[in-house]
Amino acid sequence: MGADWYYSIGSSSEVIRCAVRNPLYPAIAIGVGIVVLLGYFLQIELLVNVRIIFLEWATILIGVALLIGVINLFIVHLNKAISDHPSRYNSIALLVGLILTLLVVGWFKPTHAVSVWIFKYIQIPIESSLVALLSIVLIYSGVRLLRRKPNLLTIIFLATAVVILLVSGPLFGIEIPGLAALRIWIGKVPAVAGARGILLGISLGIIAAGLRILMGADRPYGEN
């Protein structure tokens, strides 16, 4: 179904094969997109209901995709675990963890104290440790930032970081005049200006991408 369709043009002695993309996928994507988009602008009951149904389908499909992803992960690591791959012990650890968690959560249900215990004492400490390491790496990078030819932007960057860090905490109860005001100004003016620019860019990008999909120029649904 995903294959392209071929049309023969010309006489039998001279046939030009012309690849024509399957029009079914773009038709579905464009049709659904237009229905959902119109559902926002036109408050017609039928249109709104169809839009809601489409969105529920999308939710279910993405849920199934997540399940397929987990199964695929399991199969990949199972193959790795039974092979002679050097990192097969990592795969075995992953499989053991996955199966144990599935059994515990499936037996006790996700909100049971035992299920929460796994999350609280295994997953949270590991991820928190990584974030703690990140803080040390960032400080280290900040220290070494001035090592090579510092320019004005480097100095501004470092000064901003130092000011924000100093004012974020209590600073032993000491109040440096102007520092708190400077922090508020940084948070409200330059940071917000930059963030707004980024958000505007994202919005324009999303509009452009949506229009391209609606026009059939972009086909991110698997057709080559």
Place this chain on the structure above:
Amino acid sequence: MDEINCPLCGKPNPVENKYCEYCLGYLENEESSIKDPEFSDSDENQDGLGGHSSEVEKPEWLSSQEGSISSESEPAQDDLGLALPAADTSDWMPGSSKEEPSMQDEDPAVSPFVGGGEGTESGEIPSWLNDALVEESSSEGDDIEDTPEIPREQDQPDEQEKIQKTPGSLESAGPLAGLTGLLSAEPGVARIRKPGAYSTKVRISENQQEHVELLQGLLEDEGQPKPLPRKSPISQQHILRWGIAIVLLLAIFWSILLPNEQSAFPVYDEGSAELNRLVNQLPEEAKILVGFDYEPGLVDELDSAAAPVFNHLMNQGAVFTLISTSPNGPVLAERFFQAGKLEYEYISGLEYINLGYIPGGAAGLISFIENPSGTTPYSIDGVAVWETETGEPIPPVIGIELISDYEMIVLLVDDPDLARIWIEQLSPIITNPQTLTSLVLITSAQLEPVVRPYYESLPQPVNGLVVGLRGGASYSRLIGGDQLPGKFWDAFGMGTFVAALLILVGGLGYYVVPELSRTVRGEEKVD
């Protein structure tokens, strides 16, 4: 009667015949050529076809030729006119004599048979046969002489010669074994030779050999892996990293283990104050929708920021509906309510309900916003939330049909994309003047620049904002009491101060020290 076989046609002839009766070929009599003193090498065997006696009357043309030959047979001269010894030529030239020149020097068109020797006795030789004989004899001689000196078996030539010299003899080997009178094959073809033994060594001089060895040595060195210079297991960077970590940890532990008087919370934070006002205005048993969309790594920061807000909400008697668009969210939400970090203990199903995870990101969220009961009909425990056996929904969602039926939506988020999706999808509802629902955000400090524009804009899609531990501490100050941020506030303050100090001192050290050393070196050069 003795007979001799003709070497050309192989037919027997009387031994006294010099020429074959059938083909007129010269009958070579080995015995006579060897034993008869009359046949000398110089006379008879030079042409390879037989000898002619000196007694035979020579024609005029031959006499004139002999005269010229005798003059030519004098010691040869080189290009410079220097005389060369006659022995030089006679040594390597087979069949040549010192007295008379070889027949090869003569004109090949001149036949030795014509008008001379025994040939005249047997009859006149036709010109075509004469030409053929001359060509054959010359080609045989050439083949033999041109053959390079290749080592061969000693027996082989003798046998070959025997076969050649006795063409009428019985064939002893090969497919023609047993037949007589066979023509011998061409000498060059018939001879079986061993391949020459060539040396495999290249003939090069000693100097060239030295160069070859030098080049070979260079190439072999290139092929061999050279061990990299060993790096010290502890480099300067390692020391710096470890130093930063140790200093940071010591500072934090010091503030935890040696508690002094707790530092004061921030006096005022606009976003926190606005949220506090909104919570105070909530009716009793207000329905609150809470979105848990953050990662477990930031759980302590988000917990500390959210705990005062939730304590305040619980104090107001609010009930909660928990939802998430990330797979970790439902467990984080459950842990938040079970961890004992809150002042109140809420019961699942009565005071809060966990609807679990909505797959699909933005699409799932839109679906939930537009149709909460259709998108999440069951709780994470599999309980039918919106329609129980009695036909009534469970208490936390009583009266909820649309998302705008919630009094407040609280979003705990650390991801900019998720925050943006939530805000943008809820914006039409929140900014609608006819709805009373408010959206408040409790975020990580790293997300403040992204969400603050929404809070600062008008109409406000975000009505309240608590950012990080500082925001939680500020909210704690507003509601009073011993809140969660107080446990971390001093350690947090010490950590941020030391981090700022390390960056400042370390950065300046990295910048100033090389500059100073460069200046000192420059001054030394000037001096």
